[in-house]
Amino acid sequence: MKLENYEVHLPSYSIGSIIYDKIGPVCESYGKTVLVIGGEKALAAAYDKIKAAVDETNLVIIGKEIFGKDCTYQTVERLRSMKLYQLADMVFGVGGGKALDTVKCLCITDDKPVFTFPTIASNCAACTSVSIMYNEDGTFLKPHFFIRPAMHAFIDTEIIAKAPYQYLWAGIGDTYAKYYEATISSRDERLEHFTSLGVALSKMCRDPLLEYGPKAFADHKQKLCTYDVEQVILAIVVTTGIASIFLTKDFTPDYNSGLAHAIFYALTSYPVIEERHLHGEVVGFGVLLALLVDGQEEEFEKVYELNRSINLPVSLEQIEISEEQWKESMTRIPEMSDVKHYPYRVTPEMLDAAMTKLKERVKKDE
Numbered sequence: 001m002k003l004e005n006y007e008v009h010l011p012s013y014s015i016g017s018i019i020y021d022k023i024g025p026v027c028e029s030y031g032k033t034v035l036v037i038g039g040e041k042a043l044a045a046a047y048d049k050i051k052a053a054v055d056e057t058n059l060v061i062i063g064k065e066i067f068g069k070d071c072t073y074q075t076v077e078r079l080r081s082m083k084l085y086q087l088a089d090m091v092f093g094v095g096g097g098k099a100l101d102t103v104k105c106l107c108i109t110d111d112k113p114v115f116t117f118p119t120i121a122s123n124c125a126a127c128t129s130v131s132i133m134y135n136e137d138g139t140f141l142k143p144h145f146f147i148r149p150a151m152h153a154f155i156d157t158e159i160i161a162k163a164p165y166q167y168l169w170a171g172i173g174d175t176y177a178k179y180y181e182a183t184i185s186s187r188d189e190r191l192e193h194f195t196s197l198g199v200a201l202s203k204m205c206r207d208p209l210l211e212y213g214p215k216a217f218a219d220h221k222q223k224l225c226t227y228d229v230e231q232v233i234l235a236i237v238v239t240t241g242i243a244s245i246f247l248t249k250d251f252t253p254d255y256n257s258g259l260a261h262a263i264f265y266a267l268t269s270y271p272v273i274e275e276r277h278l279h280g281e282v283v284g285f286g287v288l289l290a291l292l293v294d295g296q297e298e299e300f301e302k303v304y305e306l307n308r309s310i311n312l313p314v315s316l317e318q319i320e321i322s323e324e325q326w327k328e329s330m331t332r333i334p335e336m337s338d339v340k341h342y343p344y345r346v347t348p349e350m351l352d353a354a355m356t357k358l359k360e361r362v363k364k365d366e
């Protein structure tokens with residue numbers, strides 16, 4: 001089979017504690033006027049530092065806007081209708097996954113230059129060419145893919161180090177999931193060059209977390225940006241973002257997701273997940289079940305021990321899901337789009353058996 005033509009746009013990024021000094025050299029060629037859009041807490045944490053850096057350039061900030069609550073198409077249209085957005089040559093997106101995904105969906109669709117300024121390390125939104133779209137009620141809708149990521153990501157380690165530690169904590173769970181989901185989804189297949197790169201690269205979504213994760217977590221809780229913290233930030237924000245780009249193409253199967261994400265998205269039907277728990281926190285729990293379903297006992301032990309060491313969830317109780325809710329979810333998880341491309345059909349019986357094994361493993365540590 002002849003593969004149709006395709007193009008790959010890789011993310012460009014800078015990382016460090018004074019990296020906003022690069023705003024001028026990177027952004028000035030795209031115009032002059034800047035609209036800053038972000039989350040409320042993110043803007044409180046980063047806006048002054050961004051503005052101070054912009055004041056040293058030929059750029060001018062013409063407005064600052066809170067993006068909203070969720071990454072929805074309605075939110076995108078509200079921002080698109082703003083006069084300031086229409087006047088801006090470029091947009092600076094500031095915040096976490098939902099804020100950055102919103103500005104990407106807004107700007108990349110319009111072919112307007114957008115630059116990302118992640119203020120937490122819970123996900124790879126700053127470097128991906130996809131936005132995770134939600135319904136107005138906060139439930140998951142679908143992924144929205146683009147031909148390219150943002151023009152550049154400015155990853156300020158000083159700001160991320162001062163953010164609540166729970167975000168990096170959850171980011172660890174979301175990041176190692178990439179390796180397991182990519183390798184399972186692509187198993188026994190003849191892969192195209194870009195997919196092979198993505199699968200190979202996904203190993204770097206797991207290894208640094210096993211090596212640096214516990215120390216990085218401890219350091220980050222103390223607001224320190226050590227070498228271990230930086231390595232984990234790079235794995236969460238950059239490596240996962242690049243792997244994601246290689247693992248997803250419109251004309252090929254999606255190797256970018258799997259059972260762990262299917263579990264998360266199925267559980268979002270219960271408000272407690274979106275209201276009280278983080279994406280990567282629940283995905284990290286889902287990885288444990290995915291590995292048990294897949295029979296990877298050795299890898300399960302590695303992730304289980306990592307989760308226990310940093311208190312990522314290993315039980316339904318920790319994510320506040322009841323047995324009844326889990327049993328109901330088991331009937332929906334096999335139908336989720338994340339497991340449509342899987343080397344075997346996931347069944348409720350498989351999920352039930354995996355949960356039984358997980359409970360037995362937890363009992364050993366009680």
